[in-house]
Each structure stands twice: as structure tokens, then as C-alpha cells.
Amino acid sequence: MTWLAPLGAAALLAVPAILLLYFLKVKRPETRVASLLFWRPFVADRQANAPWQRLRSSWLLVLQLLAALAIALALLRPGVTGAAGIADTTIVILDGSASMQATDVGPTRFGAAVDQARGL
Structure with missing residues (x-):
């Protein structure tokens, strides 16, 4: 500890x-x-x-x-510090509201967020 x-x-x-x-x-x-x-x-x-x-x-x-x-x-x-490492699986939660459909960033904000999440 x-x-x-x-x-x-x-x-x-x-x-x-x-x-x-x-x-x-x-x-x-x-x-x-x-x-x-x-x-x-x-x-x-x-x-x-x-x-x-x-x-x-x-x-x-x-x-x-x-x-x-x-x-x-x-x-x-x-x-607590231990031998447990970082898991291989990463869970990303994205906002699917209407504001994410704005086109100020690459096709939509949602599409840009998906592309950025895939880069993780």
C-alpha cells in the first residue's frame, strides 16, 4: 500500500x-x-x-x-500497487447526441471521434 x-x-x-x-x-x-x-x-x-x-x-x-x-x-x-497491468481491451464511450452530427470537423464530430478512438 x-x-x-x-x-x-x-x-x-x-x-x-x-x-x-x-x-x-x-x-x-x-x-x-x-x-x-x-x-x-x-x-x-x-x-x-x-x-x-x-x-x-x-x-x-x-x-x-x-x-x-x-x-x-x-x-x-x-x-495499492501490484503486478496487475493494463488490460489489452480498451472501452470507449462516445456521445451520440445531435451535437455530434455537426460538420465542423471531418465528416462529423462523431466520425472524427470514432477515428480517434480507433487510433487508441
Whole structure:
């Protein structure tokens, strides 16, 4: 297996970026307080809370990481090289619409396309 576009590996940098954003995301529960007097402990928690928190399990995180890995894999363009050669038979598909009956090229465009296909 070979990688046809090795520069696509740069897309793998999205994985640590997603993890970094999840580490830095502060998740606080919504709390109702009856008075501003009770608000002080919550303000102190906000000031003392470190930005690096433990990574919590999240399905959204897993899906984002899988999507980033799939996109990076697609950008790498994996390919298989093998002993299979080019077949002796070539299939050519020609357009048979009315525009191919124009006579601006050799008897018709269709005739010129047939002649060119026979030259393959």
C-alpha cells in the first residue's frame, strides 16, 4: 500500500487540535441561586478553576475524532500497487447526441471521434 498524497498527513493535526479544545473546555453545571450572597462560592470556583480538566467521555468527541481521521485518510489517498497491468481491451464511450452530427470537423464530430478512438 502506498500513499499517493503524503502531504495529506498534515490533516492529522486536527486530532490533537480537537483534543486540546476538549481539554480547555470548561463545563460548569447550571446552578440557580436565590440571592447574590450565595453567588460568591461559584465566582471563586470560576477564578480558581484550571483550564486543563480531565477529559470526559463524550460521543461527540469520538465522532469528531473519527471524522477527522476519515478525512485525513481520504486526503492521504491510499493506493495499492501490484503486478496487475493494463488490460489489452480498451472501452470507449462516445456521445451520440445531435451535437455530434455537426460538420465542423471531418465528416462529423462523431466520425472524427470514432477515428480517434480507433487510433487508441
